[in-house]
Every structure is written in structure tokens, then in C-alpha cells.
Amino acid sequence: MEPSFFSIGEFSKITGLSVKTLRFYHEKGLLVPTVVDTESGYRYYDHKKIEKARVITQLRALEFSLEDIAAMLRRCEDESDILGFLERHKEQIEQGIRHQRNIAANIERIIATEREAQRVMAAAGYAVEEKTLEPMIVAGVRMRGKYSDCGKGFSQIGRKLGRHLAGPALCLYYDCEYQEDDADFEPCMALRQAVEAEGISVRTLPGGRCVTLVHQGPYEQLGRSYAKILEHVKRKQIPITLPSREVYLKGPGMIFKGDPKKYLTEIQLPVG
């Protein structure tokens, strides 16, 4: 062979593309050898093909599909010709980044919630305590009806504000007594920052002193913990205001339903 022709192995070393890849690009018509020996089938590449291989490598590094690259090679020989391709591709990549960020935020939230639950689990003596809450930004959906419908509120918030959620879910109760079928309550979720959303009330929930008790176990047994905390409040004659809160430190998670015996719910009764 002429000294100016390279065998596929040599060309592979020159371009950094594997032999497999070169054969594949040949098959796809993307990078066709200058000469193919009709008898042996050996591929031989020209020095001009080095430049073309470099172009393909650059475009692959920008994660263009081979199909797009083929289209670009057919129609372009200057950067200005591919501006449209570049912009479309960039938009797609940024779309992908937004998507990935969304996922990362969701995972982060699951981790944070679980961490917080573990911290509470380790620290809690499951006794009535008095503490000061920090103000927090929440998104809430005020509802009237059955408590069991609060899941709908959470999923509504999740759908609209998924990527802004920050902490555990909670629920505000505006009734001063237990209401079976006509309760007035508001499922809420903590937000990283205030964002507007239709049909959802986003605001800062005030902080302040409150009486709390962490309940461990299934929700059906929340009554016992309410008895305990209310007994404490009555005995100490602490004045309580509405709305009271339940913070779902650990419940049926985003992923697993988990064991109800391990659920952790913090009851918070604001002092006022």
C-alpha cells in the first residue's frame, strides 16, 4: 500500500477511535474508507479522513447522535451551517439537565426526610416536650371532609411543586375537636423557597413556642398520643391555639410503604 494510506489499525491509533467503531461508522456511511480492497475487504484510510474523523469525534463529544452527525456532515462544512443543530441540541441538553436536577432534588428530599426521622428516632424519649419552632415556607391545600383525603392534597402539591419541596409533609388542623367526616384541615409540604402555584396556598408558617410529642406507630393509634399530650396540656394549664400540626417525620415513604410500627409523627400544639 501507498505510504499515504493507513490500515484500520493505524487509523484507529491516529484517531483514537476503536477498530470496532471505525467499522461501525463505515457500515453507517458516516466515515467511509478511502479505498476498500475488493479481494481482502481491507479498509484503507486517507489523511483527509483524519480530519473527518476529528470532526465526528468532536461532535460525539458534544453527544450528538450518529444520525445527527451524518446529517451535519452531509449538509455542512462550516460552523455557521450547524448553528441550528447546535441550538436545538443545546436546548435538549438543558431539558435533560432540568430533568436530572429534578430527580436529584427528589432523591435529596427522600434522604433528608429519612435522616431527620433517624435523628428524631435516636434522640426522642417519646415524651411531651416544649420547644420553639422556626418559621417555614409551606405550600398547603385547605380541605374540608375526611382526614383520609389528605393524601390527595399531598399529591396535588407534589405534582405542581415537586422540584421545590424541601422537608417532611405536615398537616394543619383547624378544628378544636376531632371531626370524623367534616374536618377542616390543610395538608402542607415544606418548600425550599416561595413559589406561586394555582390552587395552592404558599406562605410562611409562623414559628413560636409549642408543645410537642413524637408518636411512634401506625396512624390509627395517634389517639393515644393525643390523649397523652392533651392530658399534659390540661394538667399544666398551657393555653393552646389553632391550627395544631402533625408532622409526618416518617410514614409511608415516597418509595416503600414501610412498617407502620416504625412510623413517626410529631404532634405540635402551638402555645398562645
Place this chain on the structure above:
Amino acid sequence: MEPSFFSIGEFSKITGLSVKTLRFYHEKGLLVPTVVDTESGYRYYDHKKIEKARVITQLRALEFSLEDIAAMLRRCEDESDILGFLERHKEQIEQGIRHQRNIAANIERIIATEREAQRVMAAAGYAVEEKTLEPMIVAGVRMRGKYSDCGKGFSQIGRKLGRHLAGPALCLYYDCEYQEDDADFEPCMALRQAVEAEGISVRTLPGGRCVTLVHQGPYEQLGRSYAKILEHVKRKQIPITLPSREVYLKGPGMIFKGDPKKYLTEIQLPVG
């Protein structure tokens, strides 16, 4: 069949997973039907499987691989059990985001450079002009030797600071006359922000008045444009300082080599 068993089609509607997908998950052992009729081969799913399908869907939404999901389902039944998986996965996703951002930045840079070149191309009368330059942050590699080695400097900067690059490449010339083999020059690239890098000088290049001329054509013909601009400077008796600059508005691009007749190079001689 018992009313509590669902055929694959019903189960598909319940879970939102396609029939194909359900069969695939069965094959992978990820979501096995409660009962498989030995004669007809029909799959029947239990209501417990709905929960499992939901878990799988959630994990898929977080873009876990089916393999990872299978491992998680085998070993976990609570969110706390998968914290390790979640953290590793989050790290991977963030790695991916960094990668994508890098690509998006590269594309953005190519687009911006090309846009700038088009703007100059449209506006330029290819005449000697006097204008005021803005200060800019650059990364440079001072070199001594042949002009043709400046490509090495550019690739060195590109390797180390790829994701911070902002504008077109340029080159500073510290010789007051043309030097063939022992030139003193500095390939530079504009940065978005000041970043440190070993062996690379990052600093703010001062702005100020200068005499400029846009040269269109291959680099071999730069001499003509130099003649033109120097003639102008001499005639008007404008005092010139070093280093002079060449800004490569359009040259062999990141991707295509392009047509040398379309190359645009702006010669800038600082007035001082």
C-alpha cells in the same frame, strides 16, 4: 378467576405499566405474577403486587436501573434501607449533570463565537478603525518559538479550563517586529470568570483605545493586512504599544475546519 386477581391487561391499567413492560419485569424476576396458569400461561396479579408495582414505578422515576431496583427490592422494605443506594445514585446523577453542563457550555461557546463572527462579518467594512476595548479576563500561556506552536497553547488552556471558556481565542505578540523562529507570544482564551490553573496565567487584560483591522482570509495573507494597518498608523503618526493582539473571530472552528477564505482575524494595536 377470583375477583381479587387481575389479568395482565387489568393490572396494566391499574399500574400504568404497559403489558409489554409487565411481561418484561416478570422475565427479569422483578415483578412476578401471583399466579401463572400452567396451561394457558396467563398471568394473574394480586392486589399486593399493586404496591410493589408502585414502588418499582417510583424507583424507575428516579432512574434507577432495573438491576438496582431488583437489588433494592430483595434487601429493603423501608426507606432507611436504601439510603446507601440513594446516595450513590444521587452522586452519579450529579456527576451526569456536571457532564451535561460542560457540554452545554461548550455548545454555548461555539454558538457565541460563531454569532460574534457573523456580526463582525456583517458590520465590518474591512477598514482600519480606532475603537475602545473592554477589559477582559483571559487565560494565557506565554511561549517562545514558532508562531505555529500556538495551537499547543490553545489546547493546553482548553484541557485545563474547558468549562470556563467564554469567548474567541486571541494571541498576544510581544515582539516589535516579525520573528520567524524565536517569537515571543502568548496564546490566550477569554474566560467567564477568573480561575486558577497550573502553568497558565489568568488575569485581566486591560482595555483601552486601539487601532484595529479585520482581516478576512487565510492566515498566510495576514501580512497584507498588517501592511495596511501599519501604513495607517505611520501616516497618522499614532503611537503604538506592545503587546499587539490578534483575535481569531473565525478560524478553524471547534468542529469544522471551514474555508480559510472565510477566516476572520482582528488585528488590534493598542494606542499608548
Place this chain on the structure above:
DNA sequence: CTTGACTCTCCCCTTGGGGGAGGGCGTATG
């Protein structure tokens, strides 16, 4: 001429399913 390095084609594998062919099963209707 032989040997070792190189190359060829062909086939299977990856992920997460989608599309369709050809055939079995059950039931509602003419």
C-alpha cells in the same frame, strides 16, 4: 515457507422496552 500480527465477516450481548406475527382461550351474539 512459516509465523505472528492484523483484518475480515458474522453472531451475540448490553438497556428498557416497542411492534408485530401466529396461535390459544373465553365469551357474547347472530
Place this chain on the structure above:
DNA sequence: CATACGCCCTCCCCCAAGGGGAGAGTCAAG
């Protein structure tokens, strides 16, 4: 009772962008 329709099965091929390897042919040097 026959049939038509809907649902289900398995089996095979397809996507992107190659990787791995088998078995056979080719090239160049000793």
C-alpha cells in the same frame, strides 16, 4: 351452534452505539 371479537401467550426483530469473541483470511518480515 358457529363465529367474531377481545384478550392472552410465546417468539422474533428493532432501537443506539458499539463491545466481545469465533473462525477464517491476509500481510509482511524473517
